[in-house]
Amino acid sequence: MTGIDDFFSIIPAGGVGSRLWPLSRADAPKFLHDLTGSGKTLLRATYDRLVPLAGPGRTMVVTGRAHRAAVEAQIPELDDASIVLEADPRDSTVAIALAAAILRRREPDVIVGSFAADHVIDDERSFRRAVGEAVEAARAGYIATIGITPTEPAIGFGYIRAGDSAGVAGAPSAAIVREFVEKPSAQVARQYVADGDYLWNAGMFIARADVLLEALATEEPELAAQIEELAAVWDEPARRGPAVDRLWPLLKKIAIDYAVAEPAAASGRMVVVPGDFDWDDVGDFSAVAKLHNGAHRGRLAILGSQGTVIADSASGIVISQSKRIVSVVGIQNVVVVDTPDALLVTTTDNAQRVKQVVDAVRRSGNTDAL
Amino acid sequence: MTGIDDFFSIIPAGGVGSRLWPLSRADAPKFLHDLTGSGKTLLRATYDRLVPLAGPGRTMVVTGRAHRAAVEAQIPELDDASIVLEADPRDSTVAIALAAAILRRREPDVIVGSFAADHVIDDERSFRRAVGEAVEAARAGYIATIGITPTEPAIGFGYIRAGDSAGVAGAPSAAIVREFVEKPSAQVARQYVADGDYLWNAGMFIARADVLLEALATEEPELAAQIEELAAVWDEPARRGPAVDRLWPLLKKIAIDYAVAEPAAASGRMVVVPGDFDWDDVGDFSAVAKLHNGAHRGRLAILGSQGTVIADSASGIVISQSKRIVSVVGIQNVVVVDTPDALLVTTTDNAQRVKQVVDAVRRSGNTDAL
Numbered sequence: 039m040t041g042i043d044d045f046f047s048i049i050p051a052g053g054v055g056s057r058l059w060p061l062s063r064a065d066a067p068k069f070l071h072d073l074t075g076s077g078k079t080l081l082r083a084t085y086d087r088l089v090p091l092a093g094p095g096r097t098m099v100v101t102g103r104a105h106r107a108a109v110e111a112q113i114p115e116l117d118d119a120s121i122v123l124e125a126d127p128r129d130s131t132v133a134i135a136l137a138a139a140i141l142r143r144r145e146p147d148v149i150v151g152s153f154a155a156d157h158v159i160d161d162e163r164s165f166r167r168a169v170g171e172a173v174e175a176a177r178a179g180y181i182a183t184i185g186i187t188p189t190e191p192a193i194g195f196g197y198i199r200a201g202d203s204a205g206v207a208g209a210p211s212a213a214i215v216r217e218f219v220e221k222p223s224a225q226v227a228r229q230y231v232a233d234g235d236y237l238w239n240a241g242m243f244i245a246r247a248d249v250l251l252e253a254l255a256t257e258e259p260e261l262a263a264q265i266e267e268l269a270a271v272w273d274e275p276a277r278r279g280p281a282v283d284r285l286w287p288l289l290k291k292i293a294i295d296y297a298v299a300e301p302a303a304a305s306g307r308m309v310v311v312p313g314d315f316d317w318d319d320v321g322d323f324s325a326v327a328k329l330h331n332g333a334h335r336g337r338l339a340i341l342g343s344q345g346t347v348i349a350d351s352a353s354g355i356v357i358s359q360s361k362r363i364v365s366v367v368g369i370q371n372v373v374v375v376d377t378p379d380a381l382l383v384t385t386t387d388n389a390q391r392v393k394q395v396v397d398a399v400r401r402s403g404n405t406d407a408l
Numbered sequence: 409m410t411g412i413d414d415f416f417s418i419i420p421a422g423g424v425g426s427r428l429w430p431l432s433r434a435d436a437p438k439f440l441h442d443l444t445g446s447g448k449t450l451l452r453a454t455y456d457r458l459v460p461l462a463g464p465g466r467t468m469v470v471t472g473r474a475h476r477a478a479v480e481a482q483i484p485e486l487d488d489a490s491i492v493l494e495a496d497p498r499d500s501t502v503a504i505a506l507a508a509a510i511l512r513r514r515e516p517d518v519i520v521g522s523f524a525a526d527h528v529i530d531d532e533r534s535f536r537r538a539v540g541e542a543v544e545a546a547r548a549g550y551i552a553t554i555g556i557t558p559t560e561p562a563i564g565f566g567y568i569r570a571g572d573s574a575g576v577a578g579a580p581s582a583a584i585v586r587e588f589v590e591k592p593s594a595q596v597a598r599q600y601v602a603d604g605d606y607l608w609n610a611g612m613f614i615a616r617a618d619v620l621l622e623a624l625a626t627e628e629p630e631l632a633a634q635i636e637e638l639a640a641v642w643d644e645p646a647r648r649g650p651a652v653d654r655l656w657p658l659l660k661k662i663a664i665d666y667a668v669a670e671p672a673a674a675s676g677r678m679v680v681v682p683g684d685f686d687w688d689d690v691g692d693f694s695a696v697a698k699l700h701n702g703a704h705r706g707r708l709a710i711l712g713s714q715g716t717v718i719a720d721s722a723s724g725i726v727i728s729q730s731k732r733i734v735s736v737v738g739i740q741n742v743v744v745v746d747t748p749d750a751l752l753v754t755t756t757d758n759a760q761r762v763k764q765v766v767d768a769v770r771r772s773g774n775t776d777a778l
Contacts, residue, residue: 380735
């Protein structure tokens with residue numbers, strides 16, 4: 039298990055996942071939960087998936103200072119050089135570009151691949167094949183992404199429209215990206231799936247670090263310069279602190295899709311490698327119920343309960359962080375999330391509305407529970 | 409407020425109400441809860457309803473030893489002579505007949521009326537009128553009951569078939585009971601309601617104590633003798649304890665319907681006074697949701713919560729004994745009962761199935777929660 043030459047993986051571990059409240063919350067975000075019943079947190083599963091690709095010790099995690107201990111507990115293998123702590127969240131461009139800039143200082147020819155900490159991937163062989171092609175495309179100077187072959191006309195994901203083959207040796211399925219498109223309506227999503235050229239945007243980016251940073255410098259020169267300035271002192275602890283204190287508050291919050299991927303696609307520098315594996319961003323409890331692979335009581339999935347779950351003519355999922363008895367009678371596709379300070383009861387059909395509950399909790403002033 | 413001459417009311421306060429689990433349970437039975445949002449427990453509301461009929465200090469509560477403190481907290485007016493503590497539950501005949509026997513020793517001509525501690529009655533004036541007629545019928549030597557005029561073909565109650573007028577002065581609507589019938593099927597219930605002679609059996613019994621005890625002695629002579637033996641020493645503390653220790657384990661468990669009411673009806677000694685008031689035995693959470701008269705969040709009723717309830721497109725009822733946030737999203741007619749050691753999630757349509765959950769909890773060995 040030596041990994042792909044020059045390849046280093048980056049895991050931006052941020053994002054609360056507010057549609058997964060009250061399970062996922064500021065002090066216990068989505069990536070720190072086992073949402074599939076696999077026995078591993080999403081972060082640990084992501085790390086384990088990347089080690090065969092990048093090789094041992096060649097994965098960097100970018101996370102908030104508040105999550106340092108939890109991340110280190112999940113991945114004891116991480117040394118100090120492999121964890122980038124953010125003073126506060128600055129969106130995905132800062133997370134990924136800062137890691138890339140730090141890695142490039144250490145290894146000028148490094149190819150970086152960024153993979154979210156909180157997605158689920160089922161067929162790891164197929165995932166590795168796709169990343170392998172993406173790395174070859176990156177080596178050829180492209181910024182590569184992996185687009186998931188849709189299995190249904192999902193409206194919860196953005197799509198990538200693939201064009202002609204990029205003609206890269208070693209990356210036979212890499213195609214030039216024609217455009218990125220936002221989450222579509224149901225009707226448009228059906229057209230996309232029928233069309234066959236559209237893939238789900240899984241937020242994976244693979245590129246030479248210098249290519250990525252150059253693309254950023256073209257689009258967001260000030261942000262790129264600030265990131266370079268931070269990276270220049272990152273490995274010198276005495277200088278890092280003052281630089282972070284000075285620069286961090288200035289860093290622009292912008293998604294890497296806007297700062298890098300879409301401009302790169304517009305100028306023909308972006309390729310997509312189709313991924314034929316099962317992938318999910320586990321965006322809400324409907325996804326959790328669907329992906330759950332662990333204990334069941336009849337048709338009711340059970341995640342994390344240390345108590346007793348009693349189901350009578352019920353289906354759906356119970357997620358329990360208590361030792362209480364949880365009994366569900368005669369409700370189909372129910373979602374029950376039982377935490378020490380907050381309870382959520384809904385159905386998988388209503389899973390997207392959970393965000394509105396979070397907004398209501400915020401308005402109610404119970405911010406401790408968020 | 410002097411009450412009806414010679415009348416003394418009895419409140420048998422027993423019965424866990426297992427369809428109301430996990431709210432109602434062995435150590436906090438149904439009668440100790442405010443199930444309507446009125447601010448009063450069912451027991452207190454029952455007591456307050458009876459005081460104008462029997463007069464102050466003329467109500468006796470029969471309950472389990474374990475509930476003594478809770479009952480006294482609810483009704484500080486009760487003196488020691490007005491509370492009968494059961495060593496263990498022996499069904500309604502023992503509860504009511506023992507109280508009647510004790511009261512007859514103190515007051516030979518007493519007319520007793522027994523009313524469950526955990527029913528809800530809305531129109532108290534109409535209730536008092538019905539009890540007034542029943543007392544007149546009792547004075548004439550009948551055992552009287554009050555039958556509720558059905559408002560729907562309910563299948564959860566037993567029915568009383570009324571016959572000809574009893575012709576009792578002062579009780580113009582009292583009719584001879586033709587028969588008591590068990591909980592009917594939906595089809596039979598519709599026939600009963602269409603027929604017009606059928607009334608709901610609300611378990612109210614009004615009779616001269618001596619008539620009641622004589623009827624019991626005819627049907628269950630051994631039990632009647634044991635009860636008389638207990639009553640004979642009840643007001644002598646030194647003799648009461650040994651008598652209870654010796655006799656209580658021998659007392660037959662039998663419902664008063666079988667031991668007194670049905671045999672009395674068969675021999676023409678039972679009358680029924682129709683009651684045109686709203687009555688409910690609050691048998692399950694569907695009834696609780698229907699009767700709830702307190703706080704709401706949109707169409708979601710809230711009972712007892714000290715926390716925050718958040719509802720989004722939800723209807724039904726949340727009963728909370730915690731300070732947790734309870735959020736319900738997109739479920740209609742939901743029932744959420746949140747207690748420290750057990751959570752129930754169901755719908756009003758499934759309220760009758762809660763008993764099966766209790767059975768499942770018992771099988772699971774979590775008997776502390778029952």
